[in-house]
Structures are given as structure tokens and as C-alpha cells.
Amino acid sequence: MELTEKSHKRRAVVIGGSIAGLFVGAFLRQIGWQVEIYERSSIELTGRGVGIFATHLELLEALDKCGAGTVDIGVIAYKRITLDRRGKVIAEKPMLQIVTSWDRLRQMLLRVIDRRRYHFGYTFVHVDQEGSGVRVQFANGGSERADLLVACDGFRSAVRGQVAPEIQPVYSGYYIWRGAANESDLSPETRRTVFPYFSIFLADQLQALGYPISGIEDELRAGHRRYNFGWYRVAGATRLKQMCVDDDGREHEFGIPPALVRKDLTAQMRAEAETLLPPQYLDCLHHIGYPFFTPVYDFCSPSLVFGRVALVGDAASTPRPHIGFGVSKAAAEAQVLTDALSNHEDIDSALAAYNAARQPLSELIVSHGRKLGTQLGVGIETDEDRRLSKLLQSPKGILDWIAVPNFLAMRP
Numbered sequence: 236m237e238l239t240e241k242s243h244k245r246r247a248v249v250i251g252g253s254i255a256g257l258f259v260g261a262f263l264r265q266i267g268w269q270v271e272i273y274e275r276s277s278i279e280l281t282g283r284g285v286g287i288f289a290t291h292l293e294l295l296e297a298l299d300k301c302g303a304g305t306v307d308i309g310v311i312a313y314k315r316i317t318l319d320r321r322g323k324v325i326a327e328k329p330m331l332q333i334v335t336s337w338d339r340l341r342q343m344l345l346r347v348i349d350r351r352r353y354h355f356g357y358t359f360v361h362v363d364q365e366g367s368g369v370r371v372q373f374a375n376g377g378s379e380r381a382d383l384l385v386a387c388d389g390f391r392s393a394v395r396g397q398v399a400p401e402i403q404p405v406y407s408g409y410y411i412w413r414g415a416a417n418e419s420d421l422s423p424e425t426r427r428t429v430f431p432y433f434s435i436f437l438a439d440q441l442q443a444l445g446y447p448i449s450g451i452e453d454e455l456r457a458g459h460r461r462y463n464f465g466w467y468r469v470a471g472a473t474r475l476k477q478m479c480v481d482d483d484g485r486e487h488e489f490g491i492p493p494a495l496v497r498k499d500l501t502a503q504m505r506a507e508a509e510t511l512l513p514p515q516y517l518d519c520l521h522h523i524g525y526p527f528f529t530p531v532y533d534f535c536s537p538s539l540v541f542g543r544v545a546l547v548g549d550a551a552s553t554p555r556p557h558i559g560f561g562v563s564k565a566a567a568e569a570q571v572l573t574d575a576l577s578n579h580e581d582i583d584s585a586l587a588a589y590n591a592a593r594q595p596l597s598e599l600i601v602s603h604g605r606k607l608g609t610q611l612g613v614g615i616e617t618d619e620d621r622r623l624s625k626l627l628q629s630p631k632g633i634l635d636w637i638a639v640p641n642f643l644a645m646r647p
Contacts, residue, residue, distance in 0.1 A: 244267065244268070244269050245267070245268050245269070245382045245383075245576075245582075246268065246269045246270070246271070246380075246381040246382055246383075247259075247263055247268050247269070247270045247271070247381055247382065247383045247384070247385055248270075248271050248273065248369065248371050248379050248381040248383070248384050248385070249270060249271065249272045249273065249384075249385045249387055250273055250359045250371070250384065250385070250386050250387060250388045250393070250394050251272075251273075251274065251275075251386065251387035251388035251389065251392075251548075251550070252272050252273070252274030252276075252353060252355075252387075253274075253341070253387065253389070254337070254340060254341060254344065254548070254562050254565060254566075255387035255547050255548030255549070255550070255562075255565035255566075255568075255569065256272050256274070256385075256387035256388075256548075257272070257341065257344035257345065257348060258297060258301060258344065258547075258565060258566050258569035258570075259385050259387055259547055259569045259572070259573075260272050260348040260349075260352075260353075261301040261302060261303065261344055261347045261348050261569075262297075262300075262301050262569050262570055262572070262573035263573055263576070264347075264348060264349065265301065265302065265573070266573055266576065266577045268576070269352070270348070270349070270352060271352050271354065271379060271381070272348070272352060272353045272354065273354050273357035273359070273371075273373070273379075274353070274354065274355050274356075274357065275356075275357065275358045275359070275388070276355060276356070287309075287334070287335050287336060287337055287340055287559075287562050290331075290332040290333050290334075290640045291559070291560060291563035291640050292640060292641075293563040293564070293566060293567040294562060294563035294566050294567075295308075296567075296570070297563075297566035297567060297569065297570045298343070298566070300570060301344075301347060301569075301570070302347040303343045303344050303346065303347050304343070307455060308333060308335050308339070308340075308343070309333050309334050309335030309336065309339060309448065309449055309455070310333070310334050310335075310447045310448055310449060310455060310460055311331060311332070311333055311334075312330075312331070312332045312333075312334060312431065312432055312433045312446055312447060313329065313330075313331055313431065313432070314327055314328065314329055314330065314431070314432045314433070315327065315328045315329075315330050315332075315432060315433045315434070315435070315634045316328075316429070316432050316433070316434050316435070316634075317434070317435050317436070317437065317630040317631070317633060317634060318429070318434055318435070318436045318513045318515070319436075319513070319630075320436075320438070320511075320512075320513055321513065321514070322428065322429075322513035322514045322515050324428070325630045326630035326631045326634060327634070328631070328634040328635070330433070330634075330639070332433060332446075332638075332640075334433075334446050334447060334448050334463070335448065335449065336448045336449045336453070336461075336463075338449075338453065339449050339453045340562065342453060356375070357373045357374075357375065357377065358373060358374035358375070358393075359371065359372075359373060359374075359388065359393045359394060360372045360373055360374050361397065362384055362394065362397060362398070362544060364542045364543055364544070365380075367382065367543070367582070368380060368381060368382050368383075368543060369381055369382075369383065369384045369542075369543050369544065371384055382543065382582055383543050383544075383545065383576075383582060383586075384543060384544045384545070385544075385545050385546075385547055385572070386544060386545070386546050386547065386550040386551075387547050387548050387550060387565070388550055389548070389549045389550060390404050390489075390532060390534070390549040390550065390553040391404070391488075391489055392546070392549075392550035394544060394546075394550065395536065395546060395550050398541040398542075398544050399536060399538075399541060402534065402536050402537070403534065404489065404532035404533065404534045404553060405532060405533060405534055406472055406475065406530060406531075406532055407530075407531040407532060407533060407555060407605075407608055407613065407614070408469060408470070408471070408472075408608075408611075408613035408614065409440075409467050409468060409469045409470060409531055409608070409611050409613060410467070410468060410470060410475060410478075410528050410529060410530045410531055411465050411466060411467050411468070411528060411529050411531060411556065412464075412465065412466040412468065412504055412526050412527070412528045413463075413464065413465050413466075413526065413527055413528065413529060414464055414519075414520070414523035414525070414526035414527065415448060415461040415462060415463045415464065415523065416461060416462050416464065416518075416519040416520075416522040416523050417450065417451075417461055417522060418430060418447070418450065418457075418458055418459065418460045418461060418462060419458050419459070420522040421462065421518055421519065421522065422518050424514075424515070424518075425462075425514075425515045425518040425519070428515060429445060429462075429515045430447055430462055431447065432446070433445075433446040433638075434446070434515070435633055435634065435637065436512065436513050436516065437610070437628060437630065437633060438511065439612070440468075440469040440611050440612045440613075441466075441467065441468065441469075441511065441611070442466075442467040442610060442611060442633075443464070443465065443466040443467070443512055443513075443516055444464075444465050444637070445462050445463060445464045445465070445515075445516065445519060446462070446463055447460050447461070447462055447463070448460065448461050448462070448463045449461070462519055464516060464519045464520065464523065464526075465556075466504075466508070466512070466516075467531075467611055469611055469612065469613060475530055478491070478497075478500055478528070479491045479530075480497070481495040481496075481497060482495070482497055482498075489530065489532070490528075490529055490530045491528075493525065493527035494525075496525075496526075496527050496528065500528075501525075501526060504526065504528075505520060508520055531555055531556065531608070532553055533552075533553050533554060533555050533601050533604055533605060534552065534553055534601070535551075535552035535553075535594075535597045535598050535601040536551055536552060536594070536597075537594070538590060538594060539551045539568075539589065539590045539593055539594050539597070540586045540587065540589065540590040543582070543583075543586070545572060545586055545589065547565060547568045547569055547572060548561075548564070548565030548568065548569075549561060549565070551568060551593070551594075551597060552564070552597035552598075552600065552601050553601070554600045554601045554603070554604035555601075555604030555605065555607065555608055556604075557604055557607035557608060557610075557636075557637050557638065558600065558603060558604050558607065558638060558642060559637075559638030560600060560604075560638075560642070564597070564600060567593075568589075568593050571589055571592050571593055572585075572589045572593075575588040575589040575592070576589075596643075599643060600643070603642060603643065606620075606623055607627065607636060607637065609621075609623050609624040609627060610624055610627035610628055610633065612624065
């Protein structure tokens, strides 16, 4: 398929139909741009993520301004707690936080884009920059011309791989097991002691956490929600490489798809959990049929703009998940990009303004995430790193820093 511009209306091609791409589509549509969103997957995206912190003001503002709204966005957790190995609460901190799910947020955003311009089954191959526009080529032979290409295709971005191949994600030295258990499956004790709260458990080179999220099909009713579970484990690059080999012996770069995680790895993880984790987290794990793991990477592109190609979301920079800010960052970048395009008649000037506003901020965000990772005992090089690691290892200190709003105004 080859589409040509039929009017003077400005047009953008968005590569990637996940949350970042939907935010870009929603915002650009508001200022009169025609936006074509191309998603590599040939099927509807569901269950591709678990919990998302919606307390960050950047996300709430973006949802409101793009038209998606914030009504019934997620589950409210009123308090944070730290557990000991027996499951006893040893520290707590009042803090209201809204937690949503990837599926729920995506459904909210789908309502404010033009679904006719959302295309499944398109794998990006190449972009040619032709004067004041771009020509995008896809693996199925199709092509598209537009004034602007916005790369929203994640930290392994194929678009960034073409325009800036030297920029590669850097493995942090640890990964996270993930999954979500149905509220109704959990024991009465787990539902009473941890389900309503954001909970954390710390040990040597280990951090586990959990919090309530909406249930299947975005259910928010009590008894129909889920508890999102995460468990950070330290592993060297060699061990990670072994873990990213599937049952057929195929090695997957950067990370393995959840459905291909080997059963022996899951069994080993469950066995280790029995000796390391509090009983409430074991209860959650017992009711997660297919836990999966995600290696933790970070990087920040030195530029978010390459000619008429703009990077948004994880394609631009990837902060570590301790901040709980990845989606909020993508939302804010989509909003700032759109504001720049609205305020500048010249597209190139607008892109320069976008880069000037967001790239330095991305550096700060990624740096903050790296600091929080010192709790796991990796990346410690200075006395300041050691001080921070000790602070984050304390039951009360950890509650002040993990996934909190307004973190950029704080200094650990």
C-alpha cells in the first residue's frame, strides 16, 4: 500500500501502537494533524504489561489534555508498607497513590484516536528523509509519506537503530520477575495485610514489591482486582544471556517474550522464592500461572530529534522501573512535542524546541533511576553511591524513594 498526501493537512507517521504511540496520535489529532499509527503486531495488543503508576501529575495532565480523561483510571492505594521475611509490617508511610494497568490505560487512549488510522501488521524497515518530509518503508512492501516520523517503538526501537545505531541500551545488572494474581484467589490473610497497599520487601541484593491494580477487562470492583507482583534479582550478563534462551535453543536479544520463558527457570524461581520471600508474596506467586521476567536496561539518547524523525517514550530514553515513570515520561513527551508543533509554524524549529525541552530532562530522569538501583548492590562506585544504597536498604528509607511523585524535586 502506498498512501500519498491528499491535502495540505500536515501528516505524521507513528511507528509503534503501544501507549506512547497512542498518546502521540491523540495529541497530534487535537491540533489538526493526520496521524497514521503503525503497529508491528498483527493482533490486538492485550496483556502486554501489568501495573502502571498513575499518581505522577505528568500522566494525569496528559490524559486530561488529550481527551482520554482520568475518571476511574485505576485503583487507589492509601498507604505504603515494608514487610519483613515473616510478612510482618516493619515500616509504613501514608501516601495516596493511583495505580492503573497497561490494558486499562490503552483502552482509554484508544477512544480518543481515529481507529481507522491504526494499522496492525506493519513492520518498519527503513525511513528516507526527503527534504521537508519522510518516506517510510514497511516489510510488507507498503510505504508512506509524511511530514514527520515519530518513533514510539520501545527501547529496542528499529527507527532509532537506523538513525542512531550507536545508541544501545545498557544492561543494569539485574532483572525483574513479574506477574499479577487475582484478588479473589488470594488468602484472606494476604488480602487483609497487603492487598490494599503498596508493599515492599528488602534483602541483600533483592527487592520485591506489590500493589493493587484493576482486574481482567478493567474491573475495579472489590474482589475482581489483581495484585501486581515484582521481584528484582541480580544476575550478570552471562547468566542473563542463558536465561534468554527458549526451549528450542533460540537466543533472544535484550529479553525473551513472556510466553517463551523456559519452565525450568520458572520452577527454579518458585523454589528460591520459598526460602526468600514473605508468605504474602508466596501466596501471590502461587496464583500467577505464567510469571515472566524483564531485564532492566537504561539509556538516554543524546538527541531526541534526527532531521524529521522524533523519538518519544522508551525509544528516546528508558529510565529504570524503580521510578514508575516510563509511561508518564512518554505522555509528557507527546504533549511537549505537540505543543511545540502547535506553537511553531516551521516543523524543524518545533522539533528543535522539543529536543531542547525534553532531552536534558531525560538525562536527569535516567540518572535518578540508576541511583535507585544502588539498593540492589550494583553500580556502586562512589561513597555517595554507598550512602544511597544504605539509605535505600532501610525499611523506612525505601518507602520515601521508590515510585514517588515529584521525584525530580527531591535529592536522595
